[in-house]
Amino acid sequence: MGNSSSMLTQYDIEEVQEHCNNLFSQQEIVSLYQRFCQLxxxxxGFISADEFMSVPEFAFNPLSQRLLRMVDGLNFKDFVAFLSSFxxxxxxxxxxELMFKVYDSDCNGKVTFNDILAVLRDLTGPFMTEEQREQVVNHVLKEAGYTQDCSLSLDNFIKILGKSDLKTEVEVPLD
Structure with a gap:
């Protein structure tokens, strides 16, 4: 399944579907496999960081370096599972859960004030001062009932964002 010269069998397709909680149809998995083989x-049988960076939408994403640590070296099954979150x-x-992984840059299972600040820095670049960023993060944490000194677990993160009308859909090109 990992070699670009091989073809997916029906068993492979069903295995990948199960691995990604059936979020993609069989045809979508075949299309994603073709894209995977191109990358x-x-x-x-896996995609390196350099190969991911060849996708313009990925390369120009302000969070690409954070995402790279999550996608570097993915085999096809894990590639589809990663995309299923979108x-x-x-x-x-x-x-x-995907967002939490993006924020938790040191992979310690906690998101801190500095983790959130770093993501905001990546997203805003020179368009905000550090002081403005700190004010925004402090305000968001305060609104959620937390302080600058706390660290958020995944459960805390889910409680905070689970109340919002979160829109994180990204169209995954299948062709």
């Missing part, structure tokens, strides 16, 4: 230029069929919890 896997060296045919090793599907309109994914649950709010799945989307929040």
């Amino acid at each position: 896997d230029r060296n045919g090793k 599907s309109s069929r994914a649950s709010l919890q799945q989307k929040i």
Whole structure:
């Protein structure tokens, strides 16, 4: 399944569907496999950071460096599972879990004031001062009932964002 010269069997497709909680149809999985094979230029069965950066939408994303640590070296099954979080069929919890991983840059299971500030820095670039960013993060944390000194677990993160009308759908090009 990982080699770009191989074809997906019906068993492979069903296995991938199960791995991504059936968020993609069989045809979508076949299309994603074709895209995966295009990205896997060296045919090793996984996509490297350099290969991911060849996708313009990914390369120009202000969070691309954060996402790279999540996607570098993914095989096809994990590639589809990663993309499933962006599907309109994914649950709010799945989307929040992905966001949590983006914020938790040191992978310690906690999101701190500095983690949130770093993401805001990536997103705003030179358009906000550091002081403005700190004010925004402090305000958001205060509104959610937290302080600058706290660290949020995944459960806290879900409680905060689960109340919002979160829109994290991204159209995944299948062709």
